[in-house]
Amino acid sequence: MLRLITCGSVDDGKSTLIGRLLYDSQSVLEDQLLAAGRASVRRNAEGIDLSLLTDGLRAEREQGITIDVAYRYFATPRRKFILADTPGHEQYTRNMATAASTAELALLLIDARHGLRPQTRRHARIAALLGVRTLVVVVNKMDLVGWDESVFRGIERDFTALAATLPPMTLHFIPISAFDGANVVRQSEEMPWYDGAPLLALLETIDVSRDDVAAPFFFPVQRVLRPDQDFRGYAGQIAAGVVRPGDRVTVLPGGRTTCVARISTYDGELDLAHAPMSVTLTLEDELDVSRGDALCAADDAPVAAQHLAATLIWFSSTPLRSDRSYIVKHTTRTTRASVRHDGAVAMNDIVQVELETFRPLVVRPYGESRAAGSFILIDPVTNETVAAGLVDSVLEERREQAGRIIAARNEDEALELHRAWLAEGARVVVLNDAPQDVVDGLLAMQFVVVTAPCCR
Numbered sequence: 001m002l003r004l005i006t007c008g009s010v011d012d013g014k015s016t017l018i019g020r021l022l023y024d025s026q027s028v029l030e031d032q033l034l035a036a037g038r039a040s041v042r043r044n045a046e047g048i049d050l051s052l053l054t055d056g057l058r059a060e061r062e063q064g065i066t067i068d069v070a071y072r073y074f075a076t077p078r079r080k081f082i083l084a085d086t087p088g089h090e091q092y093t094r095n096m097a098t099a100a101s102t103a104e105l106a107l108l109l110i111d112a113r114h115g116l117r118p119q120t121r122r123h124a125r126i127a128a129l130l131g132v133r134t135l136v137v138v139v140n141k142m143d144l145v146g147w148d149e150s151v152f153r154g155i156e157r158d159f160t161a162l163a164a165t166l167p168p169m170t171l172h173f174i175p176i177s178a179f180d181g182a183n184v185v186r187q188s189e190e191m192p193w194y195d196g197a198p199l200l201a202l203l204e205t206i207d208v209s210r211d212d213v214a215a216p217f218f219f220p221v222q223r224v225l226r227p228d229q230d231f232r233g234y235a236g237q238i239a240a241g242v243v244r245p246g247d248r249v250t251v252l253p254g255g256r257t258t259c260v261a262r263i264s265t266y267d268g269e270l271d272l273a274h275a276p277m278s279v280t281l282t283l284e285d286e287l288d289v290s291r292g293d294a295l296c297a298a299d300d301a302p303v304a305a306q307h308l309a310a311t312l313i314w315f316s317s318t319p320l321r322s323d324r325s326y327i328v329k330h331t332t333r334t335t336r337a338s339v340r341h342d343g344a345v346a347m348n349d350i351v352q353v354e355l356e357t358f359r360p361l362v363v364r365p366y367g368e369s370r371a372a373g374s375f376i377l378i379d380p381v382t383n384e385t386v387a388a389g390l391v392d393s394v395l396e397e398r399r400e401q402a403g404r405i406i407a408a409r410n411e412d413e414a415l416e417l418h419r420a421w422l423a424e425g426a427r428v429v430v431l432n433d434a435p436q437d438v439v440d441g442l443l444a445m446q447f448v449v450v451t452a453p454c455c456r
Contacts, residue, residue: 002208003082005099007127008109009119010088013140017109017178018072018085021200024185027074069099078204088119093126093348094315097388100127101374104208105134107199112145112175116158124159125350126313128166129390131370134208135163136172138199142191143177149193167367172206174199212275216300217241217249218372220331220362221293225280233264233280234289236332239371241297242274243281249295251287253304253360258285260295292333294362294372302372304360305394311366312339313350316379316386320345320353326386328357330375335359339377354395366390 006014022028070085084103086096100106106127110120127135137159145151152175163171174183175194182188185200196202222236243249243260250257263270264280273279281295289295296302314320320341328337336358345351366373377387 001080001082002105002203002206003084003103004105004107004203005084005086005096005103005127005132006107006109007086007096007100007123008088009111009114009117009123012088012109012111012114012120013178014088014107014109015070015085017107017138017140017176017184018070018083020178020181020184021083022072022074024181025074025076025200069095076200076204081203088123090119090122090348093119093122094313094385094388096123097126097130097313097315100130100132101370101388103127103130103132105136105203105206106132107136107138109138109140110155110159112139112141112151112155115155116162121162122348122350124162125166128169129311129313129350131366132169134170134172134206136174136199136202136206139173139175140178142175142182143180147175147190149191152194172202174202212240213242215240215275215369216302217243217247217295217297218302218369219243219249219281219295220333220371221289221291221295222332223291224289231282232286233262233282234295235278235280237278238273238275239331240275240369242272244272248298249283250298250301251289252294252296252301252362254288254293255304256285256287257298258283258287260284292331292359294331296362302362302364302369303394304362306357306360307395308355308357308361308363309392309395310353310355310375311350311390311392312341312345312353312377312387313389314345314347314387316384317347318379318384318386320351320387325358325380327378327380328355328361328375328389329378330361330363331371333359333361335361336380337377352392355389363391363394365393 006018008014069087072083072085074081074083084099086099087093108120108124108127110116124135137156139152139155142148142152152173156173159173160171163169174196175191176183176188176199177190178184182190183194183198185198187198188194197205217238218240219234219238220236221234223234225231225233225235243263245260245262247260248257249260260281261284262282263273264282265273265278270279283289294302312320320339322338322340325336325338328335338356340354340356341351343351361375362372364372373391375389375391376385377389378384379386
């Protein structure tokens with residue numbers, strides 16, 4: 001199975017390429033082909049507009065653009081594919097980033113007439129940041145430049161120079177015409193100077209293996225199952241590694257170590273489970289484990305931390321504000337956080353920030369683990385997902401500083417104190433009507449917590 005995306009600037013031919021792959025590999029159902037044919041007639045297209053096989057929203061067909069991510073599943077005798085067609089418009093960059101976060105390979109399309117455009121560069125950078133390590137640069141619309149080899153070689157040189165500024169990737173270059181199928185499934189007769197394989201043949205044979213099974217065991221707890229007094233299990237999906245009964249695991253962020261007693265599934269118990277299986281684990285010891293905690297390999301556990309260096313891909317039209325808090329969703333844990341960054345951050349910006357979370361997150365750098373190194377930021381007022389985040393490193397934990405004593409009576413006040421602490425350092429007195437989770441969160445952040453009468 002190969003998971004891949006198409007990306008690149010608007011109108012570079014991503015949807016048409018996918019339609020050509022589906023059509024020429026005979027992976028289109030008859031009713032889909034008839035529907036695309038009828039829509040093509042309404043658009044006065046010559047023949048069937050293959051882009052309509054993926055652009056399914058009415059707005060997409062009316063405007064001739066891709067808005068949502070369209071997933072298509074097809075297979076050849078050699079391989080199965082999950083292919084995501086992503087939007088090229090700058091306004092929908094967040095949709096491209098979402099699809100890239102699970103992709104193993106990216107097809108980056110470039111219009112031979114225009115070369116590298118700003119969105120081409122942005123998509124290449126996002127794909128590299130999100131861990132896509134194999135990039136096939138597809139120079140499309142070669143028929144519109146007279147099948148000119150010098151045009152292709154010029155784009156090849158330009159992109160190679162761009163790739164030198166990005167995280168390491170394996171690059172492949174291929175000239176095609178998605179409109180008439182040259183070098184897509186069949187070898188092109190129009191470009192005898194290109195001696196490589198057609199695109200589909202390359203996709204069938206390319207090696208993009210990601211060995212999550214060989215990584216250290218990592219299991220974010222999704223739910224605690226307690227059907228009766230004799231059973232307590234922890235359900236979730238194995239994000240990385242392998243687990244067996246008897247394996248020693250550490251519960252983070254608590255830090256207690258125990259052994260796995262049983263691995264349960266709907267079909268019965270297992271002697272071994274691996275990523276990305278969904279299972280229920282029981283432990284030999286009675287420990288306090290809840291949703292948001294993680295079971296990790298005892299000999300190679302991640303770090304539970306609250307002060308992180310991270311990269312943000314900003315999705316929202318509302319700029320980042322360092323004077324307010326955001327909700328962080330990381331694996332199965334949700335908490336509050338403040339974000340520190342110098343300068344303005346607008347939609348589609350990619351920036352380095354410092355993140356200070358209200359409760360500890362169990363993390364690894366994103367380059368080591370996609371699951372443990374990724375998160376999203378949510379605006380607590382609008383509930384909008386404003387950014388995707390990648391953990392770069394764990395920063396030295398802040399220590400309690402001497403300072404003025406401040407009182408907090410609820411979570412909102414505690415978050416204001418959090419920001420004050422970041423700015424100048426402060427010890428906190430939590431009054432007796434504060435929620436227990438606020439008290440626990442402040443303790444985890446090394447505040448001095450004292451219950452006191454309700455007074456200022």
